[in-house]
Amino acid sequence: MYNFSSTDSVSTVACGVFEGLVKAQTLVEKNPYLGGYEPDAYLINVPIRCACPDLKQHSKGVNYLVTYPIMEGDHTDLIARKFGKPEKLIWDANKLEPYDAIFPQTTLLVPTKDFPDVNWKIGSVPKNSSSPKAVIPLKKVVPGGTEKWNSHVFLGAGVCLALVTMVVACAVSIKIRRKVHPGSFQPLSARSSVSHKVSPDFLDGVSKLKHLLINYSLEEIRTATEEFNEASIISTNMYRGRIGGSYVAVEQMDYEEAARNVIDILTKINHLNIVRLEGLCHGSKPYLVFEFAENGSLWNCLSNIESDTQLTWARRLQIAFDLASALHYLHHSTSPAFVHHNINSRNVFITIDWRAKISGFSLAKPVTNGENKPDDLTNGQVSLKMDVFSFGIVLLELVSAKEVIAGGKILKDSVNFLLDRELVGSSQFLEKLREFMDPVLEGDYPFGDAICLTLLAKSCIEDDPDHRPTMNDILIALSRIV
Numbered sequence: 408m409y410n411f412s413s414t415d416s417v418s419t420v421a422c423g424v425f426e427g428l429v430k431a432q433t434l435v436e437k438n439p440y441l442g443g444y445e446p447d448a449y450l451i452n453v454p455i456r457c458a459c460p461d462l463k464q465h466s467k468g469v470n471y472l473v474t475y476p477i478m479e480g481d482h483t484d485l486i487a488r489k490f491g492k493p494e495k496l497i498w499d500a501n502k503l504e505p506y507d508a509i510f511p512q513t514t515l516l517v518p519t520k521d522f523p524d525v526n527w528k529i530g531s532v533p534k535n536s537s538s539p540k541a542v543i544p545l546k547k548v549v550p551g552g553t554e555k556w557n558s559h560v561f562l563g564a565g566v567c568l569a570l571v572t573m574v575v576a577c578a579v580s581i582k583i584r585r586k587v588h589p590g591s592f593q594p595l596s597a598r599s600s601v602s603h604k605v606s607p608d609f610l611d612g613v614s615k616l617k618h619l620l621i622n623y624s625l626e627e628i629r630t631a632t633e634e635f636n637e638a639s640i641i642s643t644n645m646y647r648g649r650i651g652g653s654y655v656a657v658e659q660m661d662y663e664e665a666a667r668n669v670i671d672i673l674t675k676i677n678h679l680n681i682v683r684l685e686g687l688c689h690g691s692k693p694y695l696v697f698e699f700a701e702n703g704s705l706w707n708c709l710s711n712i713e714s715d716t717q718l719t720w721a722r723r724l725q726i727a728f729d730l731a732s733a734l735h736y737l738h739h740s741t742s743p744a745f746v747h748h749n750i751n752s753r754n755v756f757i758t759i760d761w762r763a764k765i766s767g768f769s770l771a772k773p774v775t776n777g778e779n780k781p782d783d784l785t786n787g788q789v790s791l792k793m794d795v796f797s798f799g800i801v802l803l804e805l806v807s808a809k810e811v812i813a814g815g816k817i818l819k820d821s822v823n824f825l826l827d828r829e830l831v832g833s834s835q836f837l838e839k840l841r842e843f844m845d846p847v848l849e850g851d852y853p854f855g856d857a858i859c860l861t862l863l864a865k866s867c868i869e870d871d872p873d874h875r876p877t878m879n880d881i882l883i884a885l886s887r888i889v
Contacts, residue, residue: 410725410889411438411451412760420453424679424732429455458516464500469518472500479511488529490517527742620674621686623650623696628688632657642704642753654699655685656756658766659692665769666693672768676741680733682756682766700756700764705801708757709808715845720852722761723805727860728882728889729763730755734798735878738791743773746790750797752804792872798881799867806860808845819868822861856888 409420420434438451460469475486483503487494498505500516509515517523623631631648632639639646644659660666666687673684686696705726708714718726730750737745747765754767774791803809803818821843830836841850844857863884869875876884 409451409453410721412762415760419679420451425453425455429453460518464518468520469496470521471519471523473517473519473523475515475517477509477511477513477515481509481511483509483515485529486515486517489525489527490519490523491526492517492519620670620684621696623686623688623694625688625690625694628657628690628694628696631655641707642756647699648696650696654701656682656697656699656766658695658697660695660769661692663689663693666695668771669695669768672745672771676737676745678733678736680729680762680764681736682764697766698764701759702757702761704753705755705757705763705805706752709752709804709845710810712847715808715847718761718845718847720848720856724856724860724885724889725761726755726757726763727802727805728885730765730798730801731878731882731885733763733765734794735882737771738794738878743775744791745771745773747771747794747797750794750801752801755801790872791877792875795867795875795878795881796872798878799864799875802860802864802867806845806857806864807843808847809843822865825858825862825865859884859888 409424411420420431433454434451437454455474458472460472464472473490475490477486483497484494487497496518497503497515498507500518503509627650628648629635631650632646635646639648641647641656644661646657646659648655648657660669670684670687673681682700683698684695685698688694688696702708702714708718734747734750737747747768748770749767750765751767754765756764756766758764800818803822807818807821809818809821824830824836824839824843827836830839837854840854840857840861843861844850844852863876863881867875867881
C-alpha cells in the first residue's frame with residue numbers, strides 16, 4: 408500500500424518512489440479509481456513482484472530472491488555480472504531459456520546467498536558475451552542496380568530531415584529561453600561577467616556540469632530575493648526567490664569548497680525526497696539555487712502554531728517515511744554511500760503537499776571502505792550511524808514538537824519512561840506518552856503507532872552506535888506503520 412496524495416502521479420510513484428519495481432500502467436490497472444474525485448490522500452495498491460526461495464533453491468544455498476527492475480540495455484548476462492552470480496541461476500529462477508528476451512520496465516528475480524551487493528559500475532558487454540546479438544538482414548545489392556541509387560536518395564533525405572529538425576529545435580529553444588530568462592539575451596556588457604569573477608578552481612569544479620545547471624548572475628540573485636530581504640528568509644542562509652515566474656530557494660554558501668561539495672553530490676544522485684539543485688551563482692560568496700518547498704522547513708512548521716495544526720498524524724508519518732527513504736537511498740543505493748552529517752529539522756523541507764525533502768549537504772561525505780563503523784566524534788570517523796542518531800532526534804521532534812536543546816540530550820532523556828518496566832502497560836505509562844506527544848494533535852493518533860514510533864526513535868539514539876538500527880531496518884519498520 409502507498410499513501411497517494413493529490414499531487415502525485417502514477418509515473419512519479421512508479422519511477423520515483425518505487426524506482427521501477429512497478430509499472431505505471433499496472434498501478435492504473437490495480438487502482439481503477441485513480442483520476443476520479445478523491446480526498447487529498449488515500450491508499451493505493453502497489454503490486455510488487457516478490458518471492459521466497461523454494462526448497463530446491465534453499466538446498467543450493469539460495470537465501471534471498473531479489474526483485475530487480477530491468478533497465479534499458481540490460482540483459483541477463485549483464486545483470487548476472489552486476490550481482491556476481493552465474494547467469495544460469497537467473498534463468499532457472501525466472502524459467503527463462505538462454506536466448507529469451509527481457510524487456511525494460513519489467514522485473515527479474517535474482518537468487519543470492521548473502522545480502523545482495525550490486526556493482527552498478529558494470530555496464531559494458533564483454534566480447535565473449537553469450538547474449539544474442541542484434542542482426543540486421545541485408546539485401547543483396549547488384550552493382551549498378553537501382554538499390555544503390557535509392558540508398559543515396561534515402562541518405563540525402565535523411566540528412567536534410569535531420570538538419571531541418573535541428574533548426575526547428577534551436578528556434579523553439581531560443582524562444583523559450585527568451586521568455587523564461589530574458590536577461591540571458593542582453594549584451595554581455597549589460598550582464599555581470601562571470602568569467603572575470605569566478606575563481607579558476609571553482610570553474611574547474613563545475614565545468615563538466617554546465618549543461619545540467621543554470622549559471623545565474625549576482626544581479627539575477629539579488630533581484631530574485633529582493634536584495635536578500637529579511638522577509639525572504641526561510642532558513643539559515645537560505646532565501647526565497649522568484650526567477651522566471653517560479654519560486655526557488657537560494658542558499659548562500661560560506662565558501663567555495665562547501666559549494667563544490669554540494670554540487671558534486673547533488674549532480675550525481677536523484678531521489679524524490681532530496682532537494683533538486685537547479686543552478687548556481689558566484690559572487691563574493693557562492694550561491695546555490697534549489698527547488699522551492701512551499702511549507703518551509705520542518706522546524707518552521709513545528710514552531711508555527713498555524714502550520715503545526717495542519718501536521719496531522721498521517722502527515723507526520725509520511726514525513727518520517729520520506730526522510731527515512733532519502734537517508735536509506737544515501738546509505739544503501741548510491742556508490743559510494745554518503746553520510747549527510749547534518750540531519751536536523753531545519754534541513755528537512757516540506758512541500759505544498761506535505762512531503763519531505765532533505766537539504767543541507769555542505770557537510771556530507773562519501774563513505775569509503777572501512778569507514779562504515781561506529782562513530783567516534785573525537786577521532787572524526789565517518790559513520791552511517793551518525794545519520795541514524797540525527798534521524799532519531801528529528802523523529803522525536805516530529806511527534807512531540809519539542810525544541811532540540813543541548814544537542815538533543817533533553818529530548819533524549821524525556822523518553823526514558825519507554826524502557827521503565829514498572830510503567831509499561833500501566834495507565835501512568837499512557838499518561839507520560841500523552842504528555843510527551845504534541846498537544847496540538849489532541850490525542851488524534853493510534854496509541855500503538857505512537858508507541859512504536861517513539862520506541863523506534865529511542866533505538867536510533869542509543870549511546871552505543873552498534874545498538875542503533877540501520878536505515879534499512881528503519882525503513883522496514885516504518886513501512887509497517889505507514
